[in-house]
Every structure is written in C-alpha cells, then in structure tokens.
Amino acid sequence: MKNILICGGAGYIGSHCAMILRGAGYNCIIYDNLSEGNKAAVEEFILVEGGLSDTALLRETIKRHGIDGVMHFAALALVGESILFTPARLTSITEAASAAWSAAA
Numbered sequence: 001m002k003n004i005l006i007c008g009g010a011g012y013i014g015s016h017c018a019m020i021l022r023g024a025g026y027n028c029i030i031y032d033n034l035s036e037g038n039k040a041a042v043e044e045f046i047l048v049e050g051g052l053s054d055t056a057l058l059r060e061t062i063k064r065h066g067i068d069g070v071m072h073f074a075a076l077a078l079v080g081e082s083i084l085f086t087p088a089r090l091t092s093i094t095e096a097a098s099a100a101w102s103a104a105a
C-alpha cells in the first residue's frame, strides 16, 4: 500500500482528497498546523500537527511513515485574508512551502 502525506490535509480540499485516496487504496497521513481546517474531518487518519516550516518534523514524519508521495494543500485560502496579505506574510507561506518540498526531496 502506498503512503501519502497530505500537507494541509485537515482543510477542505485536503480532507476530501484524503477520503478519495483512501477509497482508492492509499494510506494517508495528515500534516497540518490546524490554523484552519477541521480536526474532526480527519479523525480516521493519522494526524501530525505541525507547520510547513518545521522541516525536522516533516523529515521525521516522512521517514517514520515510509511516505511514497506528498500532496500539498496547506495555504492561507480564506478570501477575507487575501486582502490582509502583506508581502512579508506571502513570503512566509511561500518559504514554508519551499521548505516542505526540500524536506520531501
């Protein structure tokens, strides 16, 4: 069975993706800092609480669960937040995503 790490997996898109992947025979591990999303939506999955920028935890999670693939849905997706975006905040989430991909490589 393939093990898939879903970053932002407690969110709307990520949690639905996890359910679809499970139905297709994949084992999903959820990685999410729960800044948004819904913990109850993924209670049937292993949930690792952590941020994208925590590369040490990401690496450990990938190793511990024998991850074969990573799907990335962690984002600041609320429409209202988009008008509050500052360049520093945008850089922060972009750098965090970049760190996540480095950990997965």
Ligand SMILES: NC(=O)c1ccc[n+]([C@@H]2O[C@H](COP(=O)([O-])OP(=O)(O)OC[C@H]3O[C@@H](n4cnc5c(N)ncnc54)[C@H](O)[C@@H]3O)[C@@H](O)[C@H]2O)c1
Pocket: 007, 008, 009, 010, 011, 012, 013, 014, 031, 032, 033, 034, 035, 036, 037, 038, 050, 051, 052, 053, 073, 074, 075, 076, 077, 078, 096
């Ligand atoms: N909802 C839609 O209809 C839709 C449509 C097209 C594309 N998208 C895109 O899909 C992605 C996810 O959207 P969504 O609607 O599921 O958003 P969401 O807010 O429901 O989910 C995002 C998840 O990411 C987590 N998260 C945020 N920052 C994090 C960080 N630094 N580290 C770890 N976890 C973090 C949040 O806790 C949340 O659970 C976004 O890029 C969005 O633009 C969404």
